[in-house]
Amino acid sequence: MKFNCAKTDLLEAVSAVQRAVSNKNIFTVLEGILITTADGNIVLRGNDMEKGIEYTIEGNIEENGSVIVNSRIFGDIARKMPAENNITVITDQNYNVKIDSGSIHMDIKGMDPEGFPAIPEVDKENSIEIDQEFFREMIRQVIFSVGNDDSKPIFKGALMESKENSLNMVSLDGYRMSIRRESLLGTKEGMNVVVPGRALSEVMRLLKNDDDKVNIYYENSQILFDLGNCKLVSNLLQGEYLNYRSIYQSQKFDTEIVIDREKIMEGIDRAMIVITGDNKSPVSMVIENDEMTVNSKTEIGTVTEKISLEKTGLDLRIAFNPKFLLDVFKSINDERIKISFAGSDGPCVIEPVNGEEFLYVVLPVRTS
Numbered sequence: 158m159k160f161n162c163a164k165t166d167l168l169e170a171v172s173a174v175q176r177a178v179s180n181k182n183i184f185t186v187l188e189g190i191l192i193t194t195a196d197g198n199i200v201l202r203g204n205d206m207e208k209g210i211e212y213t214i215e216g217n218i219e220e221n222g223s224v225i226v227n228s229r230i231f232g233d234i235a236r237k238m239p240a241e242n243n244i245t246v247i248t249d250q251n252y253n254v255k256i257d258s259g260s261i262h263m264d265i266k267g268m269d270p271e272g273f274p275a276i277p278e279v280d281k282e283n284s285i286e287i288d289q290e291f292f293r294e295m296i297r298q299v300i301f302s303v304g305n306d307d308s309k310p311i312f313k314g315a316l317m318e319s320k321e322n323s324l325n326m327v328s329l330d331g332y333r334m335s336i337r338r339e340s341l342l343g344t345k346e347g348m349n350v351v352v353p354g355r356a357l358s359e360v361m362r363l364l365k366n367d368d369d370k371v372n373i374y375y376e377n378s379q380i381l382f383d384l385g386n387c388k389l390v391s392n393l394l395q396g397e398y399l400n401y402r403s404i405y406q407s408q409k410f411d412t413e414i415v416i417d418r419e420k421i422m423e424g425i426d427r428a429m430i431v432i433t434g435d436n437k438s439p440v441s442m443v444i445e446n447d448e449m450t451v452n453s454k455t456e457i458g459t460v461t462e463k464i465s466l467e468k469t470g471l472d473l474r475i476a477f478n479p480k481f482l483l484d485v486f487k488s489i490n491d492e493r494i495k496i497s498f499a500g501s502d503g504p505c506v507i508e509p510v511n512g513e514e515f516l517y518v519v520l521p522v523r524t525s
Contacts, residue, residue, distance in 0.1 A: 213387075
């Protein structure tokens, strides 16, 4: 095999496929990147058996072939080569790899590509198309509440479901729930899959913040995110997801407020100044008339802050893990938000003042 390509293109491809390379695997080939040249393209692949990433770049190909290279070593080489020079890669019949860039020459040992596991093919009968920017934002707004409890593996992923003209994404970890809805004209009801949180995190990093499309293809056990020159295939989590709508639809909300998102976010952030290390002290909120008093008290000190709001319903005293609320507020872009409370022991629901683009549920902390 022999090819020549731009350093920037090769580095971008290597950086992408490394996200699907296992550094702690008993199978040495899974610590490698498969490089293949065929049909005028240079294709790099990584596969950790849970997800696989394929990245295609252009270059000058003089001889077709394939080889497995150690991901860490080849990645370091690509990163440290001068940006102004192209990189030439040559392999021989014993899978020795020669890498040249200007006056720099390196030799590394490669491996027989036959042992590299193929990335699964996903049937393209069921598909959804969405702008990369919108999909990236959807993931960002739910990924923080994906669970990590091994005893409840289904919640270590996010539910993706399609309804008529809309795509929904849902995650929950036992303390909070995130729902993000995106209008998609032409979308049909039928998609109902749970994608591992790790895979979605990698997809979010690969997506561009523009209106280029990502095509999503899914079947019973796998899902494909096709970004054009980059593709990620992931196993799906198997099992029945919780009837998440019942968590908030069954509640009776006695207190509703409309508040400036940035003010409450900054107030909670300031209240956390006296909560340090392993200290799990909650932040309390007292809602009376048109004002919220945010308070935290530990052996280090106390913080009290008053924030104006619009209230409907009963006065309320409630406490929360401040990090859970901050994660939600940081994910929202709206200036003002609506928060509904089901008493001091029930969940709170955070929504837009108008519309239904997002919905978050956060459980309070019981205090004596």
